[in-house]
Amino acid sequence: MSLRKEILEVSKEILIKDGFGKMSMRKIAGRCGVSATSIYLHFKNKDDLLLALIEESIENLKQALMEVLDPAKSMIDQLEVLARTYISYALEHPQEYEVIYMVRPEEMPKYPKEKFRDVRSAYELLADIIRKGKREESLDVESSLISAYTLWAQLHGVVSVILNKRLDTRIPQDQFIEQAIDHIIKGFVIQKTPA
Amino acid sequence: MSLRKEILEVSKEILIKDGFGKMSMRKIAGRCGVSATSIYLHFKNKDDLLLALIEESIENLKQALMEVLDPAKSMIDQLEVLARTYISYALEHPQEYEVIYMVRPEEMPKYPKEKFRDVRSAYELLADIIRKGKREESLDVESSLISAYTLWAQLHGVVSVILNKRLDTRIPQDQFIEQAIDHIIKGFVIQKTPA
DNA sequence: GAACAGAGGTTAACAGTGTTAAGTAAACTT
DNA sequence: AAGTTTACTTAACACTGTTAACCTCTGTTC
Incomplete structure (x- = not known):
């Protein structure tokens, strides 16, 4: 080797x-x-090594997400299972997950450029589901890509609070996750408010 | 001094x-x-010093949030202005904001305990708005406290993606923020789906 | 075959890190 | 006046990422 x-x-x-x-x-x-x-x-240096590790980690996360994708299900259901999987994966592989969001910006000024096509493709995965949901009018979004990033950001936020041990001791973790997923998904589905 | x-x-x-x-x-x-x-x-050590800084930073963030609170407005409007303020504050004080979520868990095993009453009170601030919204039936939540944490987590996620420069270069930051706030708020308001 | 070039490693060193142990000098207590 | 406590010091330990200089083996070219 x-x-x-x-x-x-x-x-x-x-x-x-x-x-x-x-x-x-x-x-x-x-x-x-x-x-x-x-x-x-x-x-080149430690950051460069770290970058390679980040790529790997994102690839793994993406893989985990792809595995639970099921075209037979509704887009809303798929979104929910994706959310659940994302959180589970992050909590089951905390150290690996942390790498993804660890490298600080000042240490890597020109992040994307050529590299990180995998990263983008992970977002495209979400964007695809959202785009389909938008077409069949079950999801309420403007830009599918931006919504994909929003979803990702929200999920990361939930994970981050838990991993950084910022969750109130009074709050059961499971209940927090459930309620968070509820809120997040609800934020994406069509609102049929009666006039 | x-x-x-x-x-x-x-x-x-x-x-x-x-x-x-x-x-x-x-x-x-x-x-x-x-x-x-x-x-x-x-x-005690550097982490201890950092902890003191975290407390201060959270206190400042809380202060910024409190300043925009306006009891005359609807709970939904207040939630939105809080979300907007949170994000603005974080982006305008990136270094200070990062402190809040920087210290890694393994370096501080017993985080809350006595300390961090201020931190909790920041969450209670949100929880209060949510609780009121729940009472007047404009917000759809189970536990107000958990929803407060969820909201916070989502906002942190949005900020985190931007600060860590993980946002796709194709996506304008402002548009991302707007859409994110939309999704987040929508996830909290009552859904009047017609039977 | 001899000379050269480069790949892939080495050791030594620099400038920095958090942290601890031991010492000191001034101030407060008895 | 003697002793204790407080607030600091210097010196040192065991690390850190990184660079410069050197060595040795491999393959290529004259």
Whole structure:
């Protein structure tokens, strides 16, 4: 196996097990049986390595979402199962999920550009469902793509509150998730308010 | 002025100007004219200092929210202006906002307990509006407190996507915010679906 | 075959980090 | 006056990401 791939695997292993704080270049290198500087032959710097990990993590999340997609179901049902899956996945793979939103902007000024086509495709996945829902008039949106991002943002918010332990101790996590999904989905479906 | 207070002020100054990454103990100490170790006489460690900053930041955010509260308006309108204010505040004070959600869980295992009454009171602020909306049957919620957390989470998600520069370059930020607020608010108002 | 170029690694070092242990000097208490 | 406490200091430990310089093996070209 190439060292590059081994670095990625080991990094991810450390990341998932011990969190980002413990993921040092020397530790990664040590576990690969090489010196720390060798990593710099395969990655520009730590952020660059992190970027590769982010891509992987998003790809995995996207995969998890795709697996629960069921064209037989209604768009609303699909949206709900996607929301549920997103949250479950994030809570079951907290360390990996955190990577996705961890790298701070100042450390990576020119984020998208060529890379991150996978990332976009993950959003397109949601946008597609929403677009279909819009066509069959079960969903109430203006721009499907923007709504996809909105949905994603809302889900991330819910996950973030839980992972960062910001949830009130009085509130049962399950109940919070259920109510959050309710609110989020309701925000997307057609409102048939009688004149 | 007490050194403790000066440390807090200087920390915040550095944090807002240069971001968390540049906020080192030695730098704070240097700018206070003392040695780095002095900080440990007033704060248990860096996380502890950060916690104090988080409290302050949340208090400021809460203050900004309280200022736009207007009992004359409908609950739905108030909810909307709160949402708008939350997002604006976060985007206008990005470094300060980031503090609120930055400290990672593993670094602070026992978060709430005695402290953070202010934090809770910020949520209660939202919960109050929601509770009133529920009473006058303009809002559709089960638990007001949980819905308050849900609203907060959703708003944080929207902000987070923008601050972390995860928004698609094709999407105008303003339009994203507008559509997000629409979806979020809609998720809370009563749905009068005709049987 | 000899000379060269580059790939893929090395060690040593720099400048920085959070944090602790031990020491000091002034102020308060008895 | 002696002792204790308070608020600080310096020195050091064990790390961090990153760079410069060096080495060694491989493949290519004359």
